[in-house]
Amino acid sequence: MSNGNRDVQWGHLGKYAEVADADRPVExxxxxxxxxxxxxxxxxxxxxxxGAGQFSVRYARLASQVVAYDTSSELLAKTRLVTAGTPNxxxxxxxxxxxxxxxxxxxxVLNAVLLTVPSVEQVNRLLALVTSKMTDDGVLVIADPHxxxxxxxxxxxxxxxxxxxxxxxxSEFECKLDLGDGKSVxxxxxxxxxxxxxxxMRKAGFKLLxxxxxSHAPQSPYGASWMVMVAAREMAR
Ligand SMILES: C[S@@+](CC[C@H](N)C(=O)[O-])C[C@H]1O[C@@H](n2cnc3c(N)ncnc32)[C@H](O)[C@@H]1O
Numbered sequence: 001m002s003n004g005n006r007d008v009q010w011g012h013l014g015k016y017a018e019v020a021d022a023d024r025p026v027e028x029x030x031x032x033x034x035x036x037x038x039x040x041x042x043x044x045x046x047x048x049x050x051g052a053g054q055f056s057v058r059y060a061r062l063a064s065q066v067v068a069y070d071t072s073s074e075l076l077a078k079t080r081l082v083t084a085g086t087p088n089x090x091x092x093x094x095x096x097x098x099x100x101x102x103x104x105x106x107x108x109v110l111n112a113v114l115l116t117v118p119s120v121e122q123v124n125r126l127l128a129l130v131t132s133k134m135t136d137d138g139v140l141v142i143a144d145p146h147x148x149x150x151x152x153x154x155x156x157x158x159x160x161x162x163x164x165x166x167x168x169x170x171s172e173f174e175c176k177l178d179l180g181d182g183k184s185v186x187x188x189x190x191x192x193x194x195x196x197x198x199x200x201m202r203k204a205g206f207k208l209l210x211x212x213x214x215s216h217a218p219q220s221p222y223g224a225s226w227m228v229m230v231a232a233r234e235m236a237r
Contacts, residue, residue: 053079
């Protein structure tokens, strides 16, 4: 079920930025901005699993500070390029070693990250690390493709997800994305149900506040294609 090596595969996917663009057309990005923008405005933010940094840069326009964290040196090199000259971004591959005691993060965003993490244990470890760097009233934002719609061939995207695996945490499947001009890219994803995401949050001490379901086009016959979950510390409620 799990190859345990998923982030390494992603790290070597040099075309990551193209994949991200193809999988998140402008309609999705705009809706994410509308949801995430007010949450991060003026706040100290961790962009956990920042990849090539395209969202770190967007967050830095609104947030007071962004810690862009990833384990992939290849993608962090891209992040360093796109964030060069942005004074309120710290780029790191060592979140555990970063002393944030004086200024813990008020928000952590994991955008398109958990679907690349192939086991419950690894997700729990990642969330434990990220949330250990946050304030007691911190807000966690997790965005991933909507798990209820993974099997659908939305325009430009085909997946091998099997609906019978909906309740199998970390079940692997492949996504094929159309990049235009006859080009496509295929990459592995992990599936977690909505219930499993709630369990991840609970384990990290957070409680789900909202699930925003967003799609490529309003009234889309394909239903929601992404979801953005917002959670608060249980003790803060
Ligand atoms: C699909 S990319 C998303 C990148 C970015 N958040 C975005 O939305 O464009 C997933 C990223 O999560 C990172 N990642 C996976 N597991 C991680 C972990 N345990 N710690 C830090 N980063 C991780 C991968 O290296 C990869 O860059």
